[in-house]
Amino acid sequence: MLNRIRALLRRSRPQARPTAALPQATTLEAGALDAYLREADVEALLGDVGHPVLGTAAQRRLLAVLTEDRLDELSVPARARVVAALQTGATTAIAERAVERVFLSTTGEEDLRILRNLCDGDGTHQDLAKLLFSDIDDPRIRTRILDHIAAHAGTHGGVKILSDVDDTLLANLKDRIFPRGTIYPGAIAFYTGLDRGPASTENPLGDVTFVTARPSDPFGLFESGTHRLVKARGIGSATVLSGSLLNLFTHGSMAAKKVVNVQQYTRLFPDYGIVFVGDNGQGDVEVAERIVAQWPDAVRAVYIHAVVPATEAERDRLAALGITLIDTFVGAAVHARGLGLLSAEQVREVAADARAALDAVRFADAEAERLARAELDRDLAAVTP
Numbered sequence: 001m002l003n004r005i006r007a008l009l010r011r012s013r014p015q016a017r018p019t020a021a022l023p024q025a026t027t028l029e030a031g032a033l034d035a036y037l038r039e040a041d042v043e044a045l046l047g048d049v050g051h052p053v054l055g056t057a058a059q060r061r062l063l064a065v066l067t068e069d070r071l072d073e074l075s076v077p078a079r080a081r082v083v084a085a086l087q088t089g090a091t092t093a094i095a096e097r098a099v100e101r102v103f104l105s106t107t108g109e110e111d112l113r114i115l116r117n118l119c120d121g122d123g124t125h126q127d128l129a130k131l132l133f134s135d136i137d138d139p140r141i142r143t144r145i146l147d148h149i150a151a152h153a154g155t156h157g158g159v160k161i162l163s164d165v166d167d168t169l170l171a172n173l174k175d176r177i178f179p180r181g182t183i184y185p186g187a188i189a190f191y192t193g194l195d196r197g198p199a200s201t202e203n204p205l206g207d208v209t210f211v212t213a214r215p216s217d218p219f220g221l222f223e224s225g226t227h228r229l230v231k232a233r234g235i236g237s238a239t240v241l242s243g244s245l246l247n248l249f250t251h252g253s254m255a256a257k258k259v260v261n262v263q264q265y266t267r268l269f270p271d272y273g274i275v276f277v278g279d280n281g282q283g284d285v286e287v288a289e290r291i292v293a294q295w296p297d298a299v300r301a302v303y304i305h306a307v308v309p310a311t312e313a314e315r316d317r318l319a320a321l322g323i324t325l326i327d328t329f330v331g332a333a334v335h336a337r338g339l340g341l342l343s344a345e346q347v348r349e350v351a352a353d354a355r356a357a358l359d360a361v362r363f364a365d366a367e368a369e370r371l372a373r374a375e376l377d378r379d380l381a382a383v384t385p
Helices: 002-011 019-025 030-039 040-045 056-068 075-089 093-104 109-120 127-137 140-151 187-196 221-232 251-268 284-294 310-322 329-338 344-360 366-381
Strands: 158-165 208-215 238-243 273-279 299-305 323-326
Touching: 019 056, 030 075, 030 284, 030 310, 040 056, 040 075, 056 093, 075 093, 075 109, 075 127, 075 329, 093 109, 093 140, 093 221, 093 284, 109 127, 109 251, 127 140, 127 251, 140 251, 140 344, 158 187, 158 238, 158 251, 187 208, 187 329, 187 344, 187 366, 251 273, 251 284, 273 284, 284 299, 284 323
Parallel strands: 158 208, 158 273, 208 238, 273 299, 299 323
Antiparallel strands: none
Protein backbone atom coordinates (compact mmCIF):
# COMPACT_ATOMS: atom_id res chain seq x y z
CA MET A 1 0.00 0.00 0.00
CA LEU A 2 2.85 2.41 0.77
CA ASN A 3 4.39 1.76 -2.63
CA ARG A 4 1.03 2.38 -4.31
CA ILE A 5 0.54 5.63 -2.43
CA ARG A 6 4.03 6.77 -3.39
CA ALA A 7 3.37 5.90 -7.02
CA LEU A 8 0.08 7.80 -7.00
CA LEU A 9 1.78 10.82 -5.46
CA ARG A 10 4.49 10.71 -8.13
CA ARG A 11 1.90 10.48 -10.87
CA SER A 12 0.09 13.50 -9.43
CA ARG A 13 3.10 15.75 -9.95
CA PRO A 14 2.53 18.19 -12.81
CA GLN A 15 5.96 17.57 -14.33
CA ALA A 16 5.27 13.85 -14.75
CA ARG A 17 2.05 14.34 -16.78
CA PRO A 18 1.71 10.60 -17.54
CA THR A 19 -1.68 10.86 -19.25
CA ALA A 20 -0.39 13.38 -21.79
CA ALA A 21 2.85 11.48 -22.29
CA LEU A 22 1.29 8.07 -23.01
CA PRO A 23 0.26 8.63 -26.66
CA GLN A 24 3.39 10.69 -27.33
CA ALA A 25 5.67 7.88 -26.20
CA THR A 26 4.12 5.36 -28.59
CA THR A 27 4.80 7.54 -31.65
CA LEU A 28 8.47 8.31 -31.00
CA GLU A 29 11.05 7.02 -33.44
CA ALA A 30 13.26 4.12 -32.38
CA GLY A 31 16.25 6.04 -31.02
CA ALA A 32 14.05 8.73 -29.52
CA LEU A 33 11.85 6.16 -27.77
CA ASP A 34 14.86 4.52 -26.17
CA ALA A 35 16.32 7.85 -25.05
CA TYR A 36 12.93 8.91 -23.68
CA LEU A 37 12.55 5.74 -21.61
CA ARG A 38 16.00 6.17 -20.09
CA GLU A 39 15.03 9.63 -18.78
CA ALA A 40 11.25 9.51 -18.26
CA ASP A 41 9.35 8.51 -15.14
CA VAL A 42 8.44 5.10 -16.55
CA GLU A 43 6.85 4.08 -13.27
CA ALA A 44 4.42 6.98 -13.55
CA LEU A 45 3.72 6.19 -17.21
CA LEU A 46 2.85 2.55 -16.62
CA GLY A 47 1.36 3.04 -13.17
CA ASP A 48 -0.95 0.20 -12.12
CA VAL A 49 -1.04 -1.35 -15.58
CA GLY A 50 -3.26 -4.43 -15.56
CA HIS A 51 -5.06 -3.45 -12.36
CA PRO A 52 -8.82 -3.94 -12.90
CA VAL A 53 -9.66 -0.59 -11.27
CA LEU A 54 -6.57 1.63 -11.27
CA GLY A 55 -5.09 0.59 -14.64
CA THR A 56 -6.02 2.36 -17.88
CA ALA A 57 -6.41 1.20 -21.46
CA ALA A 58 -3.74 3.69 -22.53
CA GLN A 59 -1.25 2.17 -20.10
CA ARG A 60 -1.97 -1.31 -21.45
CA ARG A 61 -1.42 -0.08 -24.99
CA LEU A 62 1.88 1.50 -23.99
CA LEU A 63 2.96 -1.72 -22.29
CA ALA A 64 2.16 -3.68 -25.46
CA VAL A 65 4.26 -1.24 -27.49
CA LEU A 66 7.22 -1.45 -25.11
CA THR A 67 7.25 -5.20 -24.44
CA GLU A 68 5.87 -6.59 -27.69
CA ASP A 69 5.66 -4.34 -30.76
CA ARG A 70 8.90 -2.38 -30.28
CA LEU A 71 10.79 -4.34 -27.66
CA ASP A 72 13.64 -5.09 -30.07
CA GLU A 73 14.28 -1.33 -30.37
CA LEU A 74 14.99 -0.90 -26.66
CA SER A 75 18.50 -0.90 -25.22
CA VAL A 76 19.26 -2.95 -22.12
CA PRO A 77 19.11 0.10 -19.77
CA ALA A 78 15.70 1.02 -21.20
CA ARG A 79 14.48 -2.54 -20.74
CA ALA A 80 15.67 -2.49 -17.14
CA ARG A 81 13.71 0.69 -16.49
CA VAL A 82 10.56 -0.93 -17.85
CA VAL A 83 11.07 -3.95 -15.58
CA ALA A 84 11.69 -1.70 -12.56
CA ALA A 85 8.47 0.20 -13.27
CA LEU A 86 6.48 -3.04 -13.51
CA GLN A 87 7.97 -4.30 -10.24
CA THR A 88 6.95 -1.24 -8.24
CA GLY A 89 3.65 -1.60 -6.41
CA ALA A 90 1.40 -4.56 -7.21
CA THR A 91 2.93 -6.76 -9.94
CA THR A 92 -0.16 -7.90 -11.83
CA ALA A 93 -0.45 -10.94 -14.09
CA ILE A 94 -0.17 -8.64 -17.12
CA ALA A 95 3.00 -7.12 -15.67
CA GLU A 96 4.46 -10.57 -14.95
CA ARG A 97 4.00 -11.66 -18.56
CA ALA A 98 5.57 -8.41 -19.74
CA VAL A 99 8.61 -8.95 -17.49
CA GLU A 100 8.93 -12.44 -18.96
CA ARG A 101 8.92 -11.06 -22.51
CA VAL A 102 11.67 -8.58 -21.64
CA PHE A 103 13.93 -11.26 -20.15
CA LEU A 104 13.31 -13.93 -22.78
CA SER A 105 14.01 -11.47 -25.61
CA THR A 106 17.42 -10.61 -24.09
CA THR A 107 19.68 -13.42 -25.27
CA GLY A 108 23.28 -12.20 -25.58
CA GLU A 109 25.49 -13.10 -22.61
CA GLU A 110 26.63 -9.53 -22.00
CA ASP A 111 23.18 -8.02 -22.51
CA LEU A 112 21.54 -10.54 -20.18
CA ARG A 113 24.28 -9.97 -17.59
CA ILE A 114 23.77 -6.19 -17.69
CA LEU A 115 19.99 -6.55 -17.51
CA ARG A 116 20.20 -8.78 -14.41
CA ASN A 117 22.63 -6.45 -12.68
CA LEU A 118 20.59 -3.34 -13.48
CA CYS A 119 17.47 -5.05 -12.12
CA ASP A 120 19.37 -6.08 -9.00
CA GLY A 121 21.51 -3.16 -7.88
CA ASP A 122 19.42 0.00 -7.97
CA GLY A 123 19.92 0.68 -4.26
CA THR A 124 16.35 -0.10 -3.18
CA HIS A 125 14.56 -3.18 -1.86
CA GLN A 126 13.24 -3.82 -5.39
CA ASP A 127 15.95 -6.27 -6.42
CA LEU A 128 16.09 -9.22 -8.81
CA ALA A 129 15.55 -11.85 -6.09
CA LYS A 130 12.41 -10.08 -4.91
CA LEU A 131 11.17 -9.79 -8.49
CA LEU A 132 11.55 -13.45 -9.41
CA PHE A 133 10.96 -15.18 -6.08
CA SER A 134 8.33 -12.90 -4.54
CA ASP A 135 6.70 -10.43 -6.93
CA ILE A 136 6.15 -12.95 -9.73
CA ASP A 137 3.48 -15.31 -8.48
CA ASP A 138 3.16 -17.56 -11.53
CA PRO A 139 5.67 -20.42 -11.04
CA ARG A 140 5.65 -21.17 -14.76
CA ILE A 141 6.82 -17.66 -15.61
CA ARG A 142 9.47 -17.82 -12.87
CA THR A 143 10.75 -21.16 -14.17
CA ARG A 144 10.91 -19.96 -17.78
CA ILE A 145 12.92 -16.88 -16.80
CA LEU A 146 15.32 -18.88 -14.62
CA ASP A 147 15.74 -21.50 -17.35
CA HIS A 148 16.50 -18.70 -19.82
CA ILE A 149 19.14 -17.28 -17.49
CA ALA A 150 20.72 -20.72 -17.06
CA ALA A 151 20.81 -21.27 -20.83
CA HIS A 152 22.18 -17.87 -21.85
CA ALA A 153 24.25 -16.60 -18.89
CA GLY A 154 27.55 -18.06 -20.11
CA THR A 155 30.63 -17.70 -17.90
CA HIS A 156 31.72 -14.37 -16.50
CA GLY A 157 34.60 -15.12 -14.16
CA GLY A 158 33.80 -12.34 -11.72
CA VAL A 159 32.51 -12.77 -8.19
CA LYS A 160 29.48 -11.73 -6.24
CA ILE A 161 30.23 -10.83 -2.63
CA LEU A 162 27.55 -12.17 -0.28
CA SER A 163 28.03 -10.72 3.17
CA ASP A 164 26.36 -10.63 6.55
CA VAL A 165 26.00 -7.21 8.22
CA ASP A 166 25.98 -7.47 12.03
CA ASP A 167 29.43 -8.33 13.45
CA THR A 168 30.71 -8.85 9.92
CA LEU A 169 30.62 -5.39 8.36
CA LEU A 170 30.07 -3.58 11.66
CA ALA A 171 30.22 -4.38 15.36
CA ASN A 172 26.76 -4.87 16.79
CA LEU A 173 25.70 -7.99 18.69
CA LYS A 174 28.46 -10.32 19.89
CA ASP A 175 31.58 -8.16 19.49
CA ARG A 176 33.13 -7.20 22.83
CA ILE A 177 36.12 -5.25 21.50
CA PHE A 178 34.84 -2.60 19.08
CA PRO A 179 32.17 -0.04 20.04
CA ARG A 180 28.73 -0.89 18.71
CA GLY A 181 28.13 0.46 15.20
CA THR A 182 31.82 0.64 14.30
CA ILE A 183 32.67 -0.36 10.74
CA TYR A 184 35.54 -2.81 11.05
CA PRO A 185 38.87 -1.31 9.96
CA GLY A 186 39.63 -2.16 6.34
CA ALA A 187 36.15 -3.54 5.60
CA ILE A 188 35.13 -0.91 3.04
CA ALA A 189 38.41 -1.20 1.12
CA PHE A 190 38.12 -5.01 1.21
CA TYR A 191 34.60 -5.06 -0.24
CA THR A 192 35.53 -2.42 -2.81
CA GLY A 193 38.60 -4.39 -3.89
CA LEU A 194 36.64 -7.62 -4.31
CA ASP A 195 33.97 -5.74 -6.25
CA ARG A 196 36.49 -4.29 -8.72
CA GLY A 197 38.63 -7.41 -8.94
CA PRO A 198 42.43 -7.69 -9.10
CA ALA A 199 42.54 -5.61 -12.30
CA SER A 200 40.90 -2.80 -10.27
CA THR A 201 38.42 -1.94 -13.01
CA GLU A 202 35.48 0.28 -12.22
CA ASN A 203 32.21 -1.63 -11.99
CA PRO A 204 29.26 0.76 -11.79
CA LEU A 205 26.78 -2.08 -11.33
CA GLY A 206 28.13 -3.29 -7.99
CA ASP A 207 28.59 -6.89 -6.91
CA VAL A 208 28.09 -6.59 -3.14
CA THR A 209 25.00 -8.25 -1.66
CA PHE A 210 24.21 -8.24 2.04
CA VAL A 211 22.54 -11.46 3.20
CA THR A 212 21.12 -10.56 6.57
CA ALA A 213 18.87 -12.17 9.16
CA ARG A 214 17.13 -8.82 9.57
CA PRO A 215 13.49 -9.42 8.57
CA SER A 216 11.88 -8.27 5.35
CA ASP A 217 8.45 -6.67 5.16
CA PRO A 218 5.93 -5.89 2.41
CA PHE A 219 7.03 -2.26 2.20
CA GLY A 220 10.79 -2.81 2.24
CA LEU A 221 11.25 -0.71 5.38
CA PHE A 222 13.79 -3.03 7.01
CA GLU A 223 15.75 -3.49 3.79
CA SER A 224 15.66 0.25 3.08
CA GLY A 225 17.14 0.79 6.54
CA THR A 226 19.99 -1.58 5.71
CA HIS A 227 20.55 0.22 2.40
CA ARG A 228 20.79 3.54 4.22
CA LEU A 229 23.17 2.03 6.76
CA VAL A 230 25.65 0.68 4.21
CA LYS A 231 25.43 3.76 1.98
CA ALA A 232 26.23 6.01 4.92
CA ARG A 233 29.32 3.91 5.54
CA GLY A 234 30.73 4.06 2.03
CA ILE A 235 29.11 1.26 0.01
CA GLY A 236 26.90 3.00 -2.50
CA SER A 237 25.62 0.20 -4.74
CA ALA A 238 24.54 -2.97 -2.98
CA THR A 239 21.68 -5.44 -2.81
CA VAL A 240 20.06 -6.65 0.42
CA LEU A 241 18.62 -10.16 0.81
CA SER A 242 16.81 -10.22 4.13
CA GLY A 243 15.37 -12.84 6.45
CA SER A 244 11.98 -13.04 8.11
CA LEU A 245 10.50 -12.66 11.56
CA LEU A 246 9.90 -16.43 11.72
CA ASN A 247 13.62 -17.09 11.18
CA LEU A 248 14.84 -14.88 14.03
CA PHE A 249 14.26 -17.32 16.88
CA THR A 250 17.27 -19.65 16.53
CA HIS A 251 20.69 -19.53 14.89
CA GLY A 252 19.71 -22.61 12.90
CA SER A 253 16.61 -20.98 11.44
CA MET A 254 18.54 -17.82 10.59
CA ALA A 255 21.19 -19.92 8.88
CA ALA A 256 18.56 -21.86 6.93
CA LYS A 257 17.04 -18.65 5.56
CA LYS A 258 20.46 -17.34 4.53
CA VAL A 259 21.19 -20.58 2.71
CA VAL A 260 17.89 -20.23 0.82
CA ASN A 261 18.91 -16.69 -0.14
CA VAL A 262 22.29 -17.92 -1.37
CA GLN A 263 20.62 -20.73 -3.33
CA GLN A 264 18.32 -18.24 -5.04
CA TYR A 265 21.24 -15.99 -5.83
CA THR A 266 23.17 -18.80 -7.51
CA ARG A 267 20.19 -19.28 -9.84
CA LEU A 268 20.04 -15.57 -10.65
CA PHE A 269 23.79 -15.28 -11.30
CA PRO A 270 25.08 -18.75 -12.29
CA ASP A 271 27.89 -17.13 -14.30
CA TYR A 272 29.55 -15.60 -11.20
CA GLY A 273 31.65 -17.06 -8.44
CA ILE A 274 30.74 -16.43 -4.80
CA VAL A 275 32.72 -14.95 -1.93
CA PHE A 276 30.83 -15.33 1.35
CA VAL A 277 31.70 -13.14 4.35
CA GLY A 278 30.15 -13.77 7.76
CA ASP A 279 30.95 -14.12 11.45
CA ASN A 280 30.94 -16.85 14.08
CA GLY A 281 28.43 -15.17 16.34
CA GLN A 282 25.03 -16.06 14.84
CA GLY A 283 24.98 -19.09 12.59
CA ASP A 284 27.18 -18.01 9.69
CA VAL A 285 29.57 -20.91 10.26
CA GLU A 286 26.67 -23.26 9.56
CA VAL A 287 25.79 -21.22 6.47
CA ALA A 288 29.39 -21.44 5.28
CA GLU A 289 29.60 -25.19 5.80
CA ARG A 290 26.39 -25.74 3.88
CA ILE A 291 27.18 -23.52 0.91
CA VAL A 292 30.69 -24.92 0.37
CA ALA A 293 29.17 -28.41 0.43
CA GLN A 294 26.28 -27.58 -1.93
CA TRP A 295 28.04 -25.25 -4.40
CA PRO A 296 31.75 -26.16 -4.31
CA ASP A 297 32.36 -25.01 -7.89
CA ALA A 298 30.76 -21.60 -7.34
CA VAL A 299 32.27 -20.71 -3.95
CA ARG A 300 35.63 -19.01 -4.48
CA ALA A 301 36.28 -18.10 -0.84
CA VAL A 302 34.60 -17.93 2.56
CA TYR A 303 35.70 -15.57 5.34
CA ILE A 304 34.28 -15.82 8.85
CA HIS A 305 35.05 -12.95 11.23
CA ALA A 306 35.97 -14.34 14.67
CA VAL A 307 33.96 -12.10 17.00
CA VAL A 308 33.85 -14.86 19.63
CA PRO A 309 36.94 -16.87 20.62
CA ALA A 310 37.82 -19.80 18.35
CA THR A 311 40.35 -22.52 19.13
CA GLU A 312 43.16 -23.42 16.76
CA ALA A 313 41.50 -26.79 16.29
CA GLU A 314 38.31 -25.07 15.12
CA ARG A 315 40.27 -22.81 12.77
CA ASP A 316 42.03 -25.85 11.31
CA ARG A 317 38.76 -27.75 10.93
CA LEU A 318 37.17 -24.89 9.02
CA ALA A 319 40.27 -24.31 6.92
CA ALA A 320 40.12 -27.94 5.79
CA LEU A 321 36.61 -27.20 4.48
CA GLY A 322 37.76 -24.10 2.62
CA ILE A 323 36.48 -21.69 5.28
CA THR A 324 38.94 -19.08 6.56
CA LEU A 325 38.46 -17.69 10.06
CA ILE A 326 39.75 -14.09 10.14
CA ASP A 327 40.47 -11.61 12.92
CA THR A 328 40.86 -8.55 10.67
CA PHE A 329 40.03 -7.59 7.11
CA VAL A 330 43.73 -7.17 6.47
CA GLY A 331 44.11 -10.88 7.14
CA ALA A 332 41.22 -11.56 4.77
CA ALA A 333 42.83 -9.39 2.10
CA VAL A 334 46.17 -11.18 2.34
CA HIS A 335 44.39 -14.52 1.93
CA ALA A 336 42.28 -13.22 -0.98
CA ARG A 337 45.47 -12.04 -2.70
CA GLY A 338 46.72 -15.63 -2.59
CA LEU A 339 43.55 -16.76 -4.39
CA GLY A 340 43.89 -14.11 -7.09
CA LEU A 341 40.84 -12.18 -5.90
CA LEU A 342 42.81 -9.03 -5.00
CA SER A 343 45.99 -7.44 -6.29
CA ALA A 344 48.99 -6.61 -4.11
CA GLU A 345 48.11 -2.92 -4.45
CA GLN A 346 44.56 -3.58 -3.28
CA VAL A 347 45.89 -5.42 -0.23
CA ARG A 348 47.99 -2.36 0.60
CA GLU A 349 44.88 -0.19 0.20
CA VAL A 350 43.02 -2.40 2.69
CA ALA A 351 45.97 -2.12 5.08
CA ALA A 352 46.09 1.67 4.80
CA ASP A 353 42.33 1.93 5.29
CA ALA A 354 42.52 -0.35 8.34
CA ARG A 355 45.30 1.69 9.97
CA ALA A 356 43.45 4.97 9.51
CA ALA A 357 40.11 3.54 10.60
CA LEU A 358 41.56 1.95 13.74
CA ASP A 359 43.16 5.24 14.79
CA ALA A 360 39.73 6.88 14.55
CA VAL A 361 37.97 4.36 16.82
CA ARG A 362 37.14 5.55 20.33
CA PHE A 363 37.41 2.37 22.39
CA ALA A 364 35.56 1.90 25.66
CA ASP A 365 38.73 0.87 27.51
CA ALA A 366 42.46 0.47 27.01
CA GLU A 367 42.39 -3.33 27.03
CA ALA A 368 39.94 -3.46 24.10
CA GLU A 369 42.17 -1.10 22.11
CA ARG A 370 45.25 -3.17 22.96
CA LEU A 371 43.59 -6.35 21.67
CA ALA A 372 42.39 -4.69 18.46
CA ARG A 373 45.81 -3.21 17.72
CA ALA A 374 47.58 -6.49 18.46
CA GLU A 375 45.39 -8.38 15.96
CA LEU A 376 45.82 -5.71 13.29
CA ASP A 377 49.59 -5.40 13.79
CA ARG A 378 49.97 -9.17 13.43
CA ASP A 379 48.08 -9.20 10.11
CA LEU A 380 49.80 -6.03 8.85
CA ALA A 381 53.13 -7.83 9.20
CA ALA A 382 52.03 -10.18 6.39
CA VAL A 383 51.37 -7.34 3.91
CA THR A 384 53.97 -6.96 1.18
CA PRO A 385 55.50 -3.43 1.35
